[in-house]
Amino acid sequence: MTLHLKVWRQKDANSPGRLESITAEDITGDMSFLEMMDLVNERLVQDGKEPVEFDSDCREGICGTCGLTINGQAHGPERGTAVCQLHMRSFSNGDTIVIEPFRARAFPVVKDLVVDRAAFDRIIQSGGYTSVTTGPHADANTHLVPKPDADRSFFAATCIGCGACVAACPNASASLFTSAKLTQYAMLPQGQAEREIRTIRMINQMDEEGFGNCSNIGECSAVCPKNIELENISRMRREYLRAIFKMGGQAEHTD
Numbered sequence: 001m002t003l004h005l006k007v008w009r010q011k012d013a014n015s016p017g018r019l020e021s022i023t024a025e026d027i028t029g030d031m032s033f034l035e036m037m038d039l040v041n042e043r044l045v046q047d048g049k050e051p052v053e054f055d056s057d058c059r060e061g062i063c064g065t066c067g068l069t070i071n072g073q074a075h076g077p078e079r080g081t082a083v084c085q086l087h088m089r090s091f092s093n094g095d096t097i098v099i100e101p102f103r104a105r106a107f108p109v110v111k112d113l114v115v116d117r118a119a120f121d122r123i124i125q126s127g128g129y130t131s132v133t134t135g136p137h138a139d140a141n142t143h144l145v146p147k148p149d150a151d152r153s154f155f156a157a158t159c160i161g162c163g164a165c166v167a168a169c170p171n172a173s174a175s176l177f178t179s180a181k182l183t184q185y186a187m188l189p190q191g192q193a194e195r196e197i198r199t200i201r202m203i204n205q206m207d208e209e210g211f212g213n214c215s216n217i218g219e220c221s222a223v224c225p226k227n228i229e230l231e232n233i234s235r236m237r238r239e240y241l242r243a244i245f246k247m248g249g250q251a252e253h254t255d
């Protein structure tokens with residue numbers, strides 16, 4: 001296949017960016033999208049040009065670093081798929097593909113297609129620790145967990161922190177991400193000790209980072225490579241109300 005790429009090139013967050021036209025030749029359907037980008041970069045280097053910067057790590061849909069916007073869709077045209085899992089057979093010979101970084105004020109561009117998603121790390125860090133029993137190791141399975149709660153927790157725990165939900169949301173809301181991280185612990189007995197303070201701190205941090213509010217559009221869940229469900233956002237709102245009633249909005253009571 002020969003593809004006509006329009007790739008976002010930007011020196012840094014403070015420089016203006018532009019779409020650069022690059023022709024990608026000898027692309028096969030079995031290549032992943034990132035392997036196609038690797039080939040493009042090899043040829044740019046051979047021609048003495050600067051390669052296109054993009055993030056990747058695991059290339060197995062696990063680490064969440066490979067977010068790109070492809071033809072206006074975060075992670076591209078396939079549902080439940082990270083960019084690294086997207087194959088070039090999803091495209092046809094002669095296609096034009098527009099490749100841009102995830103766009104949100106809280107995710108400043110580092111260079112080209114790389115954005116700084118440290119705001120997500122700060123939201124997680126703000127949640128603090130989860131208390132555990134110290135001393136002799138408890139037997140596994142000593143805590144009974146209802147099956148539906150265990151399922152909800154495990155589904156929420158599959159969030160890989162990629163940021164596609166933010167990029168797809170017209171409000172650049174981080175509600176799907178934050179609610180998945182909250183749900184993971186709120187549904188389990190081990191997460192009860194700091195349940196309220198964790199909720200208030202993470203939601204406060206989410207707001208401080210400049211993410212917008214959720215207005216129930218649902219585009220976040222539609223682009224999520226892990227199919228994280230909107231019900232997590234409803235749960236986050238309930239958790240917040242619960243925490244406010246129990247703590248009176250005070251986020252500092254245990255330290």
Ligand code: SF4
Pocket residue numbers: 158159160161162163164165166176177180220223224225226227228
């Ligand atoms: S909720 Fe989905 S889209 Fe958002 S960060 Fe997690 S895995 Fe990515």
Ligand code: FES
Pocket residue numbers: 055056057058059060061062063064065066082083084085160
């Ligand atoms: S490179 Fe790790 S999820 Fe895509």
